[in-house]
Amino acid sequence: MKALCWHGTNDIRCDTVDDPKIEDSRDVIIKVTSCAICGSDLHLMDGLMPTMESGDVLGHEFMGEVVETGSADHKFKKGDRIVVPFNINCGECRMCKLGLYSCCQRSNRNAPIAAAQFGFTIAGLFGYSHMLGGYAGGQAEYVRVPMADFAPIKVPEGMSDDDVLFLTDIFPTGYQGAEQCDIKGGESIAVWGCGPVGYFAIQSARILGAERIIAIETVPERIALARKAGATHIIDFEKEDVFERIVEITHGEGADAVIDCVGMEASAGHGQGGLMATIKEKVAPAERGFVLDQAIKAVRPGGVVSIPGVYGGPLMINMGQIVQKSLTLRSGQTHVKRYLEPLTELIRAGKVDMTSLISHRSHDLTEGPDLYKTFKEKSDGCTKVVFNL
Incomplete structure (x- = not known):
């Protein structure tokens, strides 16, 4: 065969x-x-x-x-x-x-x-x-x-x-990513990566009752899909500072929950954060934590970080932000x-x-x-x- x-x-x-x-x-x-x-x-x-x-x-x-x-x-x-x-x-x-x-x-x-x-x-x-x-x-x-x-x-x-x-x-993966956010209705949910899993995570967040769904992407075709799926706001990470835009969109509150649909092959983005991610990638290219860094920073205190994106090995993350903001991490295949x-x-x-x-x-x-x-x-x-x- x-x-x-x-x-x-x-x-x-x-x-x-x-x-x-x-x-x-x-x-x-x-x-x-x-x-x-x-x-x-x-x-x-x-x-x-x-x-x-x-x-x-x-x-x-x-x-x-x-x-x-x-x-x-x-x-x-x-x-x-x-x-x-x-x-x-x-x-x-x-x-x-x-x-x-x-x-x-x-x-x-x-x-x-x-x-x-x-x-x-x-x-x-x-x-x-x-x-x-x-x-x-x-x-x-x-x-x-x-x-x-x-x-x-x-x-x-x-x-x-x-x-x-x-x-x-990909549909169950996107849905589990949204379900892990504990959406009750009216929340602001930020989704990194609007490929196939992100596409279904956005639809699932909408079905579960999210009010604002913020899609972070730069590929035009994927941005179009995000809008079709129900994203209310788009952030092009190559043109804008993602954290600043999320703070603006949520009127200073931060996202109630964030979904990392990218995983280990994240691309560096705009500004100083993107520069630091590029340096990290050159030093240890196997796992790229730029998206997860952004997500942890952009979620509000007491919020949820949902990780359906694939990671396979060790990764440096900011435990200070996780602990001091009382965040919940939920992940898994x-x-x-x-x-x-x-x-x-x-x-x-x-x-x-x-x-x-x-x-x-x-x-x-x-x-x-x-x-x-x-x-x-x-x-x-x-x-x-x-x-x-």
Whole structure:
């Protein structure tokens, strides 16, 4: 079968690889009908995640049709269309029973490697390094889905791939980022980064009742998406001082909560802060904390800092501001299963725009390497790439 594979930094290829096989009674094999390139895939492309191996199949945003099951009495049957969360959940461990699905204790088959990095293991992930299980991803014609009887869901009748594809990651991720802000109604929420996750974080903050939604971005296409999603104010971080503008917009109060949708590959911005971030990047380029620094500074005393953006290692942050302002930090990989049913209902009710962010489509995985480059460089107006196979 064809699959998009990692062969080193900035080296993504469309290879011919072995078809997946059933390995356990809980498995299913799906024929992928839609998949997408995620912003966090670019961390792999940029060589920022350890334990990748040449030939690893990429992709964690995918869905498809069941073509084989591990047992005759499996939850899913041949022909079922299913949505597959990006993290793999056993459904039996303490973390899964607590609803902390991204911290599953049993799905990472390389748990000791993850525990050495993070203290404890986290869930196995599709297409995302051997530290997280080394599972083949979904930018492929077929995928083995382990433990498929727990987390994936059957696509409701009448819903298209476009309706539900982003339930695999970016919609739940944006929603969790907004939910972590404890929005009760009437708040000012600032969102750094208006790519796909920011796009859904803005929509989610609006649905939850935020009054002001301040989007921090500089790419014109993403600014347009932020406005469409419901942002009430835009700050172009290359032209304006973000802190000063947030203080102005909130009449001196600061944002009630802030959402970092950027993570480890933040870009330096305007003024002295941008200069200092550039210096830090030259000294320790693996993790860039400029966005998180801005967010912590701009949130009001007693506010919430929500971090759906991906970080993989140590990072210097201003603990003085966190402690002295009585801030709450909330973060984590997305507990996707927790949100699948309620977010499906929001989609069915027409409360969420699921397709406007898709700028590029392909029906051919051989175009994948070029589309990775286009997405990374944000060229040709690229905001999101989807493959319909």
